[in-house]
Amino acid sequence: MKRFSPTLNDLSGRRFGHLVVIGRSEKRGNRGARTVPLWECICDCGNITYKATDALTNSDISMCNECAGKYASQKMRENAGFVEGTQISKLKYNSNLSTNSSGVRGVYYDRRSGKWRARLRFKGKLMDFGSYFSIDDAIKARKKAEESFFMEFLEIHKTK
Numbered sequence: 001m002k003r004f005s006p007t008l009n010d011l012s013g014r015r016f017g018h019l020v021v022i023g024r025s026e027k028r029g030n031r032g033a034r035t036v037p038l039w040e041c042i043c044d045c046g047n048i049t050y051k052a053t054d055a056l057t058n059s060d061i062s063m064c065n066e067c068a069g070k071y072a073s074q075k076m077r078e079n080a081g082f083v084e085g086t087q088i089s090k091l092k093y094n095s096n097l098s099t100n101s102s103g104v105r106g107v108y109y110d111r112r113s114g115k116w117r118a119r120l121r122f123k124g125k126l127m128d129f130g131s132y133f134s135i136d137d138a139i140k141a142r143k144k145a146e147e148s149f150f151m152e153f154l155e156i157h158k159t160k
């Protein structure tokens with residue numbers, strides 16, 4: 001049997017992860033001091049991307065740069081989500097965890113003051129983000145709090 005030699009093979013039509021090779025391109029990529037030819041590939045998302053043979057054959061999951069970026073940040077979120085027992089995915093995306101008077105998680109009507117309050121539970125602590133006459137303002141405050149805590153949380157764990 002002939003040994004697989006990726007540099008000599010024509011990869012046209014072959015699939016690598018999310019990429020299917022369309023054919024050879026004029027483009028070349030850098031490998032230290034020399035350059036290597038790049039294959040024109042189409043990603044499952046529809047993007048056209050150019051990859052060298054080694055990038056296609058050595059990568060676990062080949063995809064375009066845009067998908068790779070999304071994939072990396074998704075992984076980062078997943079990893080961050082289980083740090084210190086705070087599941088970020090729930091914090092940010094699951095609005096059905098608790099139902100309350102406003103229908104929006106963390107925003108509820110305070111009968112005593114007659115105002116809408118915005119709250120956020122983060123790392124087991126319940127924080128108050130003020131009370132508002134308008135439900136929209138309370139929702140806005142809650143959303144803003146969510147975003148800033150979410151970003152801060154990612155920042156903290158990104159640097160570790």
Ligand SMILES: [Zn+2]
Binds near residue numbers: 064065067
């Ligand atoms: Zn893609």
